[in-house]
Amino acid sequence: MAKRDVVGGFELQVLLAVMRLGDDAYGVPISDTIEKASGREVAAGSIYITLDRLESKGLVTSRMGESTPERGGRAKTYYQITGKGVRAVRHAQRTLVRLWRGVPHLEGGRA
């Protein structure tokens, strides 16, 4: 895996949210998913900056969607993970699992 394709913590959260949401992955549900999982508010601006970076790395693709009156007539941008993105998530998962193993304080799921 190229160094450029290694994803950071928040990038990984965004990628996982995009994977979970499937065809409905745009800004609002992505931030809702991360907020529900992490229990803290996410800045909409940081979601788009991260998605922009992931798109330039080729880990997600985007397409323009429909605009609705509740959005002030502005279109949604839908995101989809690419094969390269899936590989980056798997790599991050394997790295974390390897690091997790054998940490005495975390064995058996106890904090």
Next chain:
Amino acid sequence: MRASRPPRLADWLLFRLASGSKRHSLVGDLHEQYERGRSSLWYWRQAAEAIILNLGMSLGRNALALGLFWIFSFALVQSGQRLLGGWPASETGQLMGCVGGVLVAIQLRARGALVITAGLSAFSASELLIHLIYGLRAAQGGPTHFAVMGAALLGVVLGTTLARPPSHAVFDARG
């Protein structure tokens, strides 16, 4: 539909100060969440964070692009000056450095740096051309200065056109 509208000033500031190519979608997302019952204070906080994040990213990219441009140009001009006997190698190095700066600015999506380096490229190209045609000493007068400054102005206009936000002609090509 909610009776009140999201803060217009926040939208206006977002459109002017946030440089991201997806800012229409970002504003749409904020509107959608406001319609769902988020407060005006929440809206202002999100807008401010988005502007600060975008400005920070933009400043970082421009500083990096201008820094790389300066190092690259300095190395080329000094090489021309010290290793290749000065003019015209030094001016050619200056032009190559400026063109390299344009390419770096496009690669890093640094709009400000693109405008500056495009202007400097045009300035350097016209200066080199005039010196090559009329000679180094013959072309020192006012008309020469007007010509190179005019070329620089054209370069700035070209750079501004390339970096213009609505079309994202250069930057969006990279995704």
